[in-house]
Amino acid sequence: MPVNAAGARILVVEDEPVINQAVTDRLRGSGYEVVQAWDGPEAVEQFTDTAPDLVVLDVMLPGFDGHEVCRRIQAARPVPVLMLTARDDEADILVGLGVGADDYLTKPFRMRELVARVGALLRRVERAAELATRTTTADLGDLRVDSASRRVWVADAEVHLTPTEFDLLACLAASPGVVLTRENLYAEVWGWPGASGTRTVDSHVKALRAKIGAERVRTVHGVGYALETGGAA
Numbered sequence: 001m002p003v004n005a006a007g008a009r010i011l012v013v014e015d016e017p018v019i020n021q022a023v024t025d026r027l028r029g030s031g032y033e034v035v036q037a038w039d040g041p042e043a044v045e046q047f048t049d050t051a052p053d054l055v056v057l058d059v060m061l062p063g064f065d066g067h068e069v070c071r072r073i074q075a076a077r078p079v080p081v082l083m084l085t086a087r088d089d090e091a092d093i094l095v096g097l098g099v100g101a102d103d104y105l106t107k108p109f110r111m112r113e114l115v116a117r118v119g120a121l122l123r124r125v126e127r128a129a130e131l132a133t134r135t136t137t138a139d140l141g142d143l144r145v146d147s148a149s150r151r152v153w154v155a156d157a158e159v160h161l162t163p164t165e166f167d168l169l170a171c172l173a174a175s176p177g178v179v180l181t182r183e184n185l186y187a188e189v190w191g192w193p194g195a196s197g198t199r200t201v202d203s204h205v206k207a208l209r210a211k212i213g214a215e216r217v218r219t220v221h222g223v224g225y226a227l228e229t230g231g232a233a
């Protein structure tokens with residue numbers, strides 16, 4: 001899959017010098033412009049000063065941690081964030097996704113996978129912009145999804161979703177009642193076919209359910225998810 005470099009600027013936040021430099025070198029080698037930061041406060045400062053298109057963000061950082069960095073930058077200007085977690089820890093991952101991270105990689109990771117995920121996240125932003133130009137409103141009982149404005153309402157009350165949660169819901173809402181596999185959802189929403197993404201899908205579905213109502217997304221065990229059709233539950 002070709003990597004879309006197209007002048008994208010990436011902020012790499014990591015306090016471990018070897019990892020920071022290895023990630024930076026690899027991304028530069030793939031044609032990206034890279035800005036480096038080594039702790040929480042510097043990450044926020046660099047984000048403001050350099051306006052990156054994407055952030056690769058370690059969780060454990062001096063100053064304040066990656067979750068706090070993510071919270072602050074997403075409040076300032078939403079950009080795709082790829083979180084680097086030290087452990088394959090479900091709680092840690094959920095916190096990261098809850099503060100606006102779009103995807104995560106568990107250390108140690110392969111550089112090739114990091115570059116692929118970065119490329120996929122950047123392409124997703126382009127695709128979302130393109131989708132927004134096609135006005136579609138899906139009405140599913142009292143759930144309303146407006147792709148043009150990227151807004152969602154449940155029983156006339158607006159629900160605020162992260163960009164990833166919205167894309168996931170829009171994908172499910174495009175085929176209401178149809179079971180989509182986790183692999184398909186990951187490929188559709190994250191733009192990169194990888195079985196390793198199934199837990200990312202599960203985590204975002206969990207977050208989505210908490211906001212729109214658990215009963216609206218049906219789990220088909222061992223297969224995937226479907227958006228319930230029809231009236232209020």
Ligand code: CA
Nearest residue numbers: 015058060061
């Ligand atoms: Ca660290």
